[in-house]
Amino acid sequence: MRRNDLRSTCWLILIAGVLLICRQCGITCADEARPPAPATPITLIDSAIRIAADDVRPHVQFLASPELKGRGPEGKPAAREYIIAHFEKLGLKPLFDGDFLQPLPGQVDENGNPTYVGANIGAYLPADNAAGAKEWIVLNAHYDHLGIRNGRIYPGADDNASSMSMLLETARQLANLKQRPQRNIAFVAFDLEEQLLWGSRWFVAHPPCEPEQIKFCMTADLLGRSLGNLPMRTVFIMGTERTPEFRKYLTAANPSGSLELGFLGADMVGTRSDYGPFRDQEIPFLFFSTGEHPDYHTPNDTPDKIDYEKLAEISTIMARLCAHLGELPEVPTWKSPDPTDPIDAKTMNRVTEALLKADDTGKIQLSGFHRTFVSQLQSKTGGAMRRGRISAEERVWLIRASQFLLISVF
Numbered sequence: 001m002r003r004n005d006l007r008s009t010c011w012l013i014l015i016a017g018v019l020l021i022c023r024q025c026g027i028t029c030a031d032e033a034r035p036p037a038p039a040t041p042i043t044l045i046d047s048a049i050r051i052a053a054d055d056v057r058p059h060v061q062f063l064a065s066p067e068l069k070g071r072g073p074e075g076k077p078a079a080r081e082y083i084i085a086h087f088e089k090l091g092l093k094p095l096f097d098g099d100f101l102q103p104l105p106g107q108v109d110e111n112g113n114p115t116y117v118g119a120n121i122g123a124y125l126p127a128d129n130a131a132g133a134k135e136w137i138v139l140n141a142h143y144d145h146l147g148i149r150n151g152r153i154y155p156g157a158d159d160n161a162s163s164m165s166m167l168l169e170t171a172r173q174l175a176n177l178k179q180r181p182q183r184n185i186a187f188v189a190f191d192l193e194e195q196l197l198w199g200s201r202w203f204v205a206h207p208p209c210e211p212e213q214i215k216f217c218m219t220a221d222l223l224g225r226s227l228g229n230l231p232m233r234t235v236f237i238m239g240t241e242r243t244p245e246f247r248k249y250l251t252a253a254n255p256s257g258s259l260e261l262g263f264l265g266a267d268m269v270g271t272r273s274d275y276g277p278f279r280d281q282e283i284p285f286l287f288f289s290t291g292e293h294p295d296y297h298t299p300n301d302t303p304d305k306i307d308y309e310k311l312a313e314i315s316t317i318m319a320r321l322c323a324h325l326g327e328l329p330e331v332p333t334w335k336s337p338d339p340t341d342p343i344d345a346k347t348m349n350r351v352t353e354a355l356l357k358a359d360d361t362g363k364i365q366l367s368g369f370h371r372t373f374v375s376q377l378q379s380k381t382g383g384a385m386r387r388g389r390i391s392a393e394e395r396v397w398l399i400r401a402s403q404f405l406l407i408s409v410f
């Protein structure tokens with residue numbers, strides 16, 4: 001995930017913006033409740049699919065081991081070997097014209113020859129019918145990280161070995177299913193996410209199929225910890241504002257129900273990972289993340305800090321949904337978001353509740369200003385939840401407030 005280096009400037013702009021909005025933004029009371037969504041049967045979610053902590057842990061421990069040198073230039077060849085060997089063992093097909101690797105070009109050298117700066121890794125489970133062979137589901141996570149900096153290794157256990165373990169174990173679960181999917185399911189490990197999403201940008205511009213054949217993208221980044229180390233069993237899911245029917249599938253796929261599904265509009269967090277280039281092409285997407293924490297992009301992002309039970313549960317949801325996408329008669333299409341949908345307010349209300357509780361118990365220390373700000377955010381989102389809708393003006397405020405919170409508190 002890319003850290004925003006305009007932090008101080010944004011900080012000042014947002015403070016001004018938030019203070020301005022606070023003064024203007026009165027309560028808009030629209031009291032009619034939203035009509036309930038029509039109930040449709042959840043028949044296809046395969047609850048036999050289950051990924052355990054012992055399945056994901058070894059992948060994280062290997063990919064974030066000192067030998068992999070933080071999966072920068074020195075460590076990436078070993079990571080590629082490991083990932084390709086896993087795909088081969090499962091009998092998956094190479095994704096790129098018989099090759100598991102899609103080289104990523106850099107600048108041409110002084111003689112005009114192309115140079116290569118990295119490689120995406122891809123494999124797929126083919127559809128069991130001709131029509132389905134023209135449709136693709138792309139499950140992806142980046143495998144690169146920061147490498148070695150100032151002599152120190154950045155292991156990247158959560159960023160992004162955690163999501164890589166989900167990708168590898170989902171490939172195993174689906175490859176072992178009795179029946180082949182109705183459409184192709186691709187498993188892609190992107191390179192150079194840490195450098196302006198170069199790997200996923202190149203993939204979307206040079207896909208292994210016709211661009212319009214990509215029906216859905218599911219990305220994961222940071223799946224093994226919690227937002228700000230808060231005691232939350234939440235996975236944030238961005239993108240359902242374009243395909244709201246997924247909320248019921250995700251709820252049905254939630255193994256024990258002990259995981260909290262925090263639905264958020266992607267515009268609440270901005271472009272944070274490899275789903276960005278797909279979204280830009282209006283390809284329906286889902287982005288899964290447990291959020292940033294103090295060890296993010298530091299040498300302390302180590303395997304011993306990963307919550308493997310939680311990672312396994314999130315991986316199980318994603319694997320079940322992937323299998324579901326392989327079976328659905330039709331993949332949900334890209335829709336305009338409902339601006340009055342209070343779902344973001346519900347999730348931000350939960351985040352502010354956890355923040356205030358952590359501050360009350362001394363787990364974190366909020367400044368006076370932040371305490372006031374978080375309390376106001378909580379009361380405003382609570383109001384929208386009670387009304388069952390949010391006004392367009394309030395949503396603009398909520399986006400700015402959420403981005404300010406993510407930048408200044410977490």
Ligand SMILES: [Zn+2]
Binds near residue numbers: 142159221222273
């Ligand atoms: Zn990342």
